């Protein structure tokens with residue numbers, strides 16, 4: 001038995017067997033020089049069968065998930081078709097007299113290592129693609145072409161340094177009980193997806209793949225961050241009892257679905273849905289929510305070999321709108337830049353991409369034509385559905401008005417009405433200029449993921465700054481309160497749509513600060529509603545006053561615990 005503690009990033013309890021993802025590629029034995037010619041032929045056949053395999057995968061993913069997800073594999077196909085990789089492998093094979101799989105492994109390791117050091121986030125992200133492709137080629141070379149997840153058995157807990165791009169669509173989520181990674185921020189997209197799928201996840205455990213081997217029994221607690229490796233029998237029994245009580249509790253809570261989301265004294269709180277990759281499952285879950293508070297649209301652009309057309313976008317947004325009849329759908333314009341650059345966009349390296357050409361700054365500059373196309377698609381859908389347009393990374397009135405001018409002009413050309421246009425407040429500048437912004441915005445959303453990172457100068461994805469990265473820091477809470485007060489004073493809707501909204505304790509604090517609209521992954525709504533229903537507004541307001549006056553994040557956490565808000569679930 002061994003107990004390690006990481007950081008819980010998706011709630012839930014999992015009892016399963018480890019499936020360790022190997023990040024390093026297997027090595028083999030040297031070849032006699034006479035075999036080189038035959039080995040090069042074999043290598044070419046390996047490439048052919050990997051390409052055929054990718055094609056099949058692409059069409060399966062297209063059917064099961066949609067065109068967007070299938071594009072990831074179209075991009076992999078492009079890399080496989082690029083002769084440079086094959087030539088490099090052949091050169092290694094010839095000069096070192098090694099087997100095809102060893103030449104592939106060496107070549108891929110080399111490429112991946114170079115990419116991981118690149119300043120350019122576009123190239124850094126491609127490191128994962130290259131490793132993904134390398135794994136596929138090696139599986140074909142070794143005669144095991146199927147995915148590294150194909151052998152997934154019921155209740156598998158995936159363990160790895162990090163998940164690769166194709167992992168999320170290739171794995172069979174019905175068999176997946178949990179995820180443990182070494183590197184992954186709480187607000188990273190893997191974490192957001194795990195929560196959307198309702199799969200418990202932990203991160204921040206150093207050398208996790210070295211510590212574990214596949215097949216070991218694991219108990220994963222997505223609330224406390226604890227991972228028990230090869231538990232004692234008594235621990236296993238206790239955990240199973242706890243899991244059983246949790247399941248019963250969740251079912252009981254689910255049966256409260258029809259109850260309104262309100263505080264104990266009847267103040268109504270609106271729970272909205274965040275959507276990141278709207279597939280069947282996400283749309284089904286969102287359809288029970290009051291509205292869509294945030295539809296991220298980057299998935300339409302990332303991993304695509306071409307920017308999506310107006311028609312493609314209209315189709316997708318309409319598909320989402322049809323699942324939410326009569327309800328509002330808040331669609332965020334593309335938030336590209338920073339660490340999110342699509343395959344079709346080459347761009348110069350930036351010293352600090354998080355503070356670089358991103359969000360609206362990108363949309364109003366290099367990304368202008370993509371922005372105009374997207375605005376046209378959004379306007380067309382708004383003719384028949386209740387769409388509102390949300391602008392990311394606004395700094396103040398200048399950029400907001402520049403974006404609005406484009407929206408108004410395109411709407412005029414199409415003879416359509418301008419839908420509500422809102423601002424995602426996620427920079428300190430937007431907080432400081434909130435009054436001026438509200439003169440021109442119809443609504444505001446609070447993007448606490450980025451706001452926290454910028455207020456506290458602490459990277460939202462980096463593990464070494466995670467202790468300082470907390471929305472519970474009094475400075476962040478004061479920023480939230482300032483925006484909330486300003487919007488409430490003008491009767492304009494204000495919604496928190498960062499990950500904080502889906503955390504029951506923080507959601508309770510946000511309500512105490514004056515927030516009445518919380519947008520989150522639908523899978524998180526049950527515990528949030530349950531906590532809000534068990535506290536009166538007065539108690540939450542008192543809590544918020546104390547938190548605002550506190551001097552540190554740790555003091556705010558103590559205040560929340562002392563008030564009994566920290567118990568999002570009864571003691572099991």
Ligand code: PEP
Nearest residue numbers: 426447448449450497498
């Ligand atoms: C945020 O920053 O809080 C937000 C909602 O946007 P994203 O997480 O996509 O950056």
Ligand code: MG
Nearest residue numbers: 426447449450
């Ligand atoms: Mg953001």
